[in-house]
Amino acid sequence: MSMNSQGRPSAPNENAVSYTPKTFTGNRALDMEEPLIFEFGHFDTTGVDFDMPEAFETELGGFEREDALELPGLAEPEAMRHYVRLSRNNYAIDSGLYPLGSCTMKHNPRLNEKMARLPGFGDIHPLQPLSTVPGAIELIDQLAHWLMTMTGTSAVAMSPKAGAHGELCGMMAIKAAHTAAGRDPKIVLVPESAHGTNPATAALLGYKVVNIDARDDDGTVDLDALKRTIAEHEGNVAAIMLTNPNTCGLFERDIVEIAAAIHKADAYFYCDGANFNAIVGKARPGDLGVDAMHINLHKTFSTPHGGGGPGSGPVILSDRLAPFAPLPFIRKDGENGPVLVEAEAQLTDGEKPFGRMTAFHGQMGMYVRALSYMMSHGSDGLKQASEDAVLNANYVRVGLQDLMSLPFGERPCMHEVLFDDSFLKDTGVTTLDFAKAMIDEGYHPMTMYFPLVVHGAMLIEPTESESRASLDLFVATLRDLVMSAKDGQTDRFSGAPYFSPRRRLDETKAARKPILTWEKPAPAQAAE
Amino acid sequence: MRYLPLSNQDRADMLTRIGVDSIDDLFADIPQKARLNGLMDLPRRASEMQVERQLSAMASKNVSASSVPFFVGAGAYKHHVPSTVDHLIQRSEFLTSYTPYQPEITQGTLQYLFEFQTQVARLTAMDVANASMYDGSTGTAEAVLMAHRVTKKKKAVLSGGLHPQYREVVEGLSELSSHDVVSMPADPMGTEDILAQIDDETSCVVVQSPSFYGQLIDLKPIAEKAHAHKALLIAVFTEVVSLGLMEPAGTQGADIVVGEGQSIGNGLNFGGPYVGLFATRQKYVRQMPGRLCGETTDADGKRGFVLTLSTREQHIRRDKATSNICTNSGLCSLAFTIHLSLLGSKGLKQMATICHANAVNLKKGLSGVAGVEVLNNAYFNEFTVKLPKSADAVVEALAARGILAGVPVSRLIPGQADLENLLVVACTEVNTQEDRDAFVAALKEVLA
Numbered sequence: 001m002s003m004n005s006q007g008r009p010s011a012p013n014e015n016a017v018s019y020t021p022k023t024f025t026g027n028r029a030l031d032m033e034e035p036l037i038f039e040f041g042h043f044d045t046t047g048v049d050f051d052m053p054e055a056f057e058t059e060l061g062g063f064e065r066e067d068a069l070e071l072p073g074l075a076e077p078e079a080m081r082h083y084v085r086l087s088r089n090n091y092a093i094d095s096g097l098y099p100l101g102s103c104t105m106k107h108n109p110r111l112n113e114k115m116a117r118l119p120g121f122g123d124i125h126p127l128q129p130l131s132t133v134p135g136a137i138e139l140i141d142q143l144a145h146w147l148m149t150m151t152g153t154s155a156v157a158m159s160p161k162a163g164a165h166g167e168l169c170g171m172m173a174i175k176a177a178h179t180a181a182g183r184d185p186k187i188v189l190v191p192e193s194a195h196g197t198n199p200a201t202a203a204l205l206g207y208k209v210v211n212i213d214a215r216d217d218d219g220t221v222d223l224d225a226l227k228r229t230i231a232e233h234e235g236n237v238a239a240i241m242l243t244n245p246n247t248c249g250l251f252e253r254d255i256v257e258i259a260a261a262i263h264k265a266d267a268y269f270y271c272d273g274a275n276f277n278a279i280v281g282k283a284r285p286g287d288l289g290v291d292a293m294h295i296n297l298h299k300t301f302s303t304p305h306g307g308g309g310p311g312s313g314p315v316i317l318s319d320r321l322a323p324f325a326p327l328p329f330i331r332k333d334g335e336n337g338p339v340l341v342e343a344e345a346q347l348t349d350g351e352k353p354f355g356r357m358t359a360f361h362g363q364m365g366m367y368v369r370a371l372s373y374m375m376s377h378g379s380d381g382l383k384q385a386s387e388d389a390v391l392n393a394n395y396v397r398v399g400l401q402d403l404m405s406l407p408f409g410e411r412p413c414m415h416e417v418l419f420d421d422s423f424l425k426d427t428g429v430t431t432l433d434f435a436k437a438m439i440d441e442g443y444h445p446m447t448m449y450f451p452l453v454v455h456g457a458m459l460i461e462p463t464e465s466e467s468r469a470s471l472d473l474f475v476a477t478l479r480d481l482v483m484s485a486k487d488g489q490t491d492r493f494s495g496a497p498y499f500s501p502r503r504r505l506d507e508t509k510a511a512r513k514p515i516l517t518w519e520k521p522a523p524a525q526a527a528e
Numbered sequence: 529m530r531y532l533p534l535s536n537q538d539r540a541d542m543l544t545r546i547g548v549d550s551i552d553d554l555f556a557d558i559p560q561k562a563r564l565n566g567l568m569d570l571p572r573r574a575s576e577m578q579v580e581r582q583l584s585a586m587a588s589k590n591v592s593a594s595s596v597p598f599f600v601g602a603g604a605y606k607h608h609v610p611s612t613v614d615h616l617i618q619r620s621e622f623l624t625s626y627t628p629y630q631p632e633i634t635q636g637t638l639q640y641l642f643e644f645q646t647q648v649a650r651l652t653a654m655d656v657a658n659a660s661m662y663d664g665s666t667g668t669a670e671a672v673l674m675a676h677r678v679t680k681k682k683k684a685v686l687s688g689g690l691h692p693q694y695r696e697v698v699e700g701l702s703e704l705s706s707h708d709v710v711s712m713p714a715d716p717m718g719t720e721d722i723l724a725q726i727d728d729e730t731s732c733v734v735v736q737s738p739s740f741y742g743q744l745i746d747l748k749p750i751a752e753k754a755h756a757h758k759a760l761l762i763a764v765f766t767e768v769v770s771l772g773l774m775e776p777a778g779t780q781g782a783d784i785v786v787g788e789g790q791s792i793g794n795g796l797n798f799g800g801p802y803v804g805l806f807a808t809r810q811k812y813v814r815q816m817p818g819r820l821c822g823e824t825t826d827a828d829g830k831r832g833f834v835l836t837l838s839t840r841e842q843h844i845r846r847d848k849a850t851s852n853i854c855t856n857s858g859l860c861s862l863a864f865t866i867h868l869s870l871l872g873s874k875g876l877k878q879m880a881t882i883c884h885a886n887a888v889n890l891k892k893g894l895s896g897v898a899g900v901e902v903l904n905n906a907y908f909n910e911f912t913v914k915l916p917k918s919a920d921a922v923v924e925a926l927a928a929r930g931i932l933a934g935v936p937v938s939r940l941i942p943g944q945a946d947l948e949n950l951l952v953v954a955c956t957e958v959n960t961q962e963d964r965d966a967f968v969a970a971l972k973e974v975l976a
Contacts (some may be wrong), residue, residue, distance in 0.1 A: 026830075034639070036642065036643055045872060046872045046874040046878065047875065048870050048875040050878045052878060053881065053882060053886075056885050056888055058743065058888070059905070059906060060773070061905060062906075063618065065772075065773070068873075069772070071871075071872050072872050073873070073874050074869050074872070076870065083869075084619065086636040087616075087622050088621060088634065089621075089633070090621040090622065090636035091633040092620050093624040093625075094621070095622045100830075104949065109531060111580065114580070115579070115925040116797075118583070119594060120588055120590040121798065122797055124590050124591070124592055125594060125600040126603075126798050126800075127600055127602050127603070127604070127796070127935045127940075128593070128932050129932070133589075133590045135586040135587055138586050146570060148566060159660035161666060161800065163854075164852045164853055165662060167852065172704050183709075195842075195843075195854075196841075196842035196846045197842050197854050199842075200846060200851070202847065203707050203846075203849070204705060204851075205705050206705055209847040229535040251558055252557075253557040253559065255559070256560075279555075281564060283563055288541055304623045305624065305638075306859030307637040307858035308628065308659070308855060309662075309801075309858040310662070310856075312801075337736030342939075343939075343942045345943040346942070353699070355700020355702055356696040359697065360604070360665075360796060360798070364797050364800045365798075366800075368583065372579055372583060374570075375583075378571050379568040379571065379572060380567055380569040380572050381529040382531060384529055385529075385532060390537070390541055390555065391539060391546075392534075392542075394546045395545065396556055397546075398546050398547070405733045412553070412554045425926055431614075435720075436632070444630060458963065465531070465532075465533070467534065467538075467541065468541075470533075470787060497633075501633070503828050504827045505632065506824045507836065509825065510834050511822070511836050511838075514820070514836055516645055516649075516657075516820055516821070516823075517642075517646040517649045517656060518643075518656075
């Protein structure tokens, strides 16, 4: 008997040809098709082991569940594989540039994750005795201090759960302030370039939304037009909701005058702080006349976006609005240190909270992460981060401005740069096609068709997390795509994406007859 | 700075390429007088080790739930979460992705949302569920607004068994959005006559079961009366594990079921982030708030998932939207889905059974303490006890003995004499017999 020592081939076949076989599984190597848990899991098993109690007499008062609850229980390896496979169908900041304008997809430091999971933060109950959580109150107080210092204000409502919730909080404080002053104005001014959440928030509180026009040449608020609009609705304007820097990537250069005009009309200035990342350490909203502004901790301060949350949206408040801040809040109590005020019975003179935004104290897990980020950066690092974010956006702008179209001319932008689709005119390629072709190139598309003030908008926010080499490749890629479009290579766009886990999805079909839950397929009819 | 890849040379070269002399030229639109010169009055950058040291020092001042016998509930619960869950939600592809605006490259998020919606619909026995709200309390406020849209009426009736802070959230928003609220007085035993409050003006009735005080409530007669007056029943829960054992609100006639999902997959986190669960009937789906994930096909005919019915939402409808919600609780809903995928109905029922068994056991123990009375006759894992003295003082005294005993009702509803001595006590699968015995023994000492 002898061993077979012929070995295996160690180089590709000489005559290997390039072709795409149809696979039996539908998988393509690392690209796996994955069924729903309901399609492969057992409904009578569980992947968690429990020690069951001895027999006992229940005290459920006859409310036991009688309908069959059908949920599959996966063994740990099944669950691990299922969700790991799903994860691989996602684009993420950790795997590539994510230039989603106004979303600030920056690096999420893992130190912050570790800190949020310290048992002293992650494993404490919102209603355990306050004497057992002084470190939690200290952390919230510290974060509030950083936020107020950065914004030049002296009050902050911490509890809102996300940006839109912060908007609601700020606008509720404004409404409460008007009511306390015996006023009942009905109108909120919102520019066309605003995030959809702004008019939605105003409408939620029963306000009528009145549009303010943008200047044609740069999309900023036209001060004279604003003054006319205020005069037209004299005595009936409650507030303006303005994003600054705005969603065109520009700083509202008349902001101080805008604030003055609003204040003169006895109205309040709500600032959408989604784009705060551009100006941290460079300007303080409090100095600009802002009365209320939410800060998306999941944007500017790097708490992970998590596939759509959780966010956190503390709202800084001017002195005029501070008394109306919702419960709970922290009162500075001299020698006794910070005190948590969480019920009306604890109020002292001058505290007039409009109510409460949420049960408990807000997004503690996000507070820890954001403070960890701030402490890591410090005053110098925060300023540097904003400068780098603006630098990176302008670097992308000059890299593309000769080929793509800047709606407001070649001028510096803040932390994001806005293009319109006029460079695609007569190419047969739309903004959507262009974005989908970026996917094939390994990029998450920019924000598209927003803001609404320009046609076929493409809003690119690279953030400070990108290296110069990364930006160079991104710019070169977009240049190549533009050349292709102008060159008439429409296939590269109209069918894109070709290489993603799924190709373009039919959203019309999804909305026409919505399938929102999994249903067991009807058994096949027996053959006759 | 460890998070910033640009070198000083890069910065200089890039400024040259842009065609400006200094970085401040790019900030020229900021009015001169509003510009910050120099640095903010805050500490300078810190190394990872320094930050870790400072934050750990803060954290160590707190008593964590796992370190003591722990019976605090009242809307947030200490459960054991399998290690797999936290590992999986920290996968970069889940953690550092955003709302799936580009479905071709976010099928991972979209598919788990579809699984999440199905799980929530089945748990609550409703037709459809959304892709999560911020938490149970904000979800409840959104449910009330939704009911007003559906019924075109504007009066909500809130049960006295509703979590007091949920009530405050609904009341605050209702007042400032010009809607009416009738709030029933605190109802520890579940004996209120809420039916008498329902009339033709009523848009919705909001009832929590198990109630804030732990009492199980029969929703069927309330649903009947509400429907007779063309009002909706909004059923609320704060302990989602109860649905493993208890009759769901969906089979009792509820029109909207909303609650807190923290117990499954998510830690206590001092109150957030949590995950709001929201389910309703098919016929109301277009009035629902929040994101919805739906099934469709792609250009090759393969099944895929997308965000759908977005014409309800703020980014399309602006001031006509059903809600202003944008970012929700994505990662917390993933944690929920993974934990529940491991449990399945079988594991969830087992877990719920242990929670209930432990509560029954603790109730026996506490009932044997002189002067202590348990107020609830039908409950899941939580009940209210009446103590012979101020619950707040007793809780502090027990905390000093290293036992976190529960939530004094007066913490949430201060200044009401009849509630002063009430304590809400919760059990879960993490409590041991030793924990319960220690609680009972310490309570005897404190009350002696």
